[in-house]
Amino acid sequence: MASELFSKANEEFVNENYGKALKLYTEAVESDDSQDDVFACRAHAYIKLQQYKEAEQDADKAISLNPKNVKAFFRKGIALFHQEKYTGAKEVFSQGQKLDSEDNNFKTWIEKCDAKSSSSLAADLATAASAATASPSGQTETSPVPSVPVQRVTPPIRQDWYQTATHVVVVILVKQAKKDDLTTDIQEKCLSVKIKPPSADNYSTTLRLAHSIDPTKSSVRVVPSKIEIKLKKNEGLQWSKLESDDKDDTVTIKQISTTGEEGDVHKYPSSSVHKHNWDLIEHEVEEEEKTEQKEGDAALQNLFQKIYADGNDEVKKAMAKSFYESGGTVLSTNWGEVGGKKVDVKPPDGMEYRQWES
Structure with a gap:
């Protein structure tokens, strides 16, 4: 039942x-509360829903059941980081790094903790310096001891990305x-992307994507x-x-804001020099896709979709479990083979698997 x-x-x-996953x-936990992987996965769901305190508690439970659960340490660190407990987060990431020294994600998040801790310390020093030089009446006094000017450090805007089977998600960490x-x-x-946030310096970036995406089915979400x-x-x-590392052509693109106003004109690399009117050709594309004879990866993806749609419950469970636990590197239809054990990550030869979290 729990499985x-x-x-x-x-x-x-x-x-x-x-929400449904949570x-x-x-x-599953109510049915069997002895499985550390269930708590670690529920912690991940809590993180996606930005319920960081609950994620921390689930990660703690997973660690208590299995002190070598690397994912639980990683997710506890992320939960603490988003609660602005940077010192505690760094300690947890360091513990996880000892369990898996080859996972560079721990190093990245430790550096994030150090950056946040430095920013917080600078802000505290600035506040203390301001209070020390103000009289009770609010008038500034001249200190007999030369003071060292303290500059408030604005935290840099960081950019990260991760992917699912259907989407690539670019995350820009700005408050x-x-x-x-x-x-x-x-x-x-x-x-x-261009940002003019109140809490940091202006930020802009232009990315030439490694593969093509569908702009009409893409979206932008702004949270605090x-x-x-x-x-x-x-x-x-x-x-x-x-x-992409390819630097073929450049195309002039107008920046369009979320309010519909035109901004500056910039040039950056692109694989196409044509403008597309998606409203006019969307129906044509859909009709072409129905009749198109797919090849290569597209044909393979279409085959997987058909196998999943036509498969019984065990086939679907096997495909979902193997794909999720292997980070998209393994896809099995044999529940008897993958149902009773964890599916390991198996990246293609010459490639390294890296999992990114928001």
Whole structure:
């Protein structure tokens, strides 16, 4: 019973239905509270829903059941980080790094903790210096001891990305940004972003994407702690990198803000020099896709979709479990083979698997 609920929860998580996944993980825990992986996965769902205190508690439970659960340490660190407990987060990431020294994600998050701790310390020093030089009446006094000027450090805006089977998600970590502060331009092979946030310096970036995406099915979400740009993959490929190394042509693109106003004109690399009117050709594309004889990766992806749609419950469970636990590197239809054990990550030869978290 618990294993079936766990598999269904993983399937909902892969499909980005985090609320449904959380409910199923909870039912699995109620059925059997001795499985550390269930608590670690539920912690991940809590993180996606920005319920960081609950994520911390679940990660603690997973660690108590299995002190070598690397994912639990990683997710506890993320939960603490988002609660602005940077010192504690760094300690947890360091413990996880000792368990898996080859996982560079721990190093990245330790550096993030150090940056946040430095910013917080600088802000505290600035506040203390300001209070020390003010009299009770509010008038500034001349200190007999030369003071060292303290400059408030503005935390840098950081950019990260991760992917699912269907989407690539670019995450820009910036606090208190509003939709009016954001200018985005999403094209088939290019993403351009400009931000003028109140809490940090102005930020702009232009990315030439490694593979094509569908701008009409992509979206932008602004929340208090970050900006998420969700790009719909045109093909069900596992991206090995976000940006292309190819530097063929350049195309002039107008920056269009979220309010519909035109901004500056910039040039950046693109694989196409044509403008697309998606409203006019969307119907044609859909009709072409129905009749198109797919080849290569597209044909393979189409085959997988058909196998899943036509398969019984065990086939679907096996495909969802193997894909989720292997980070998209293994896809099995044999539940008897994968149902009773964890599916290991098996990246293609010459490639390194890296999992990114928001």
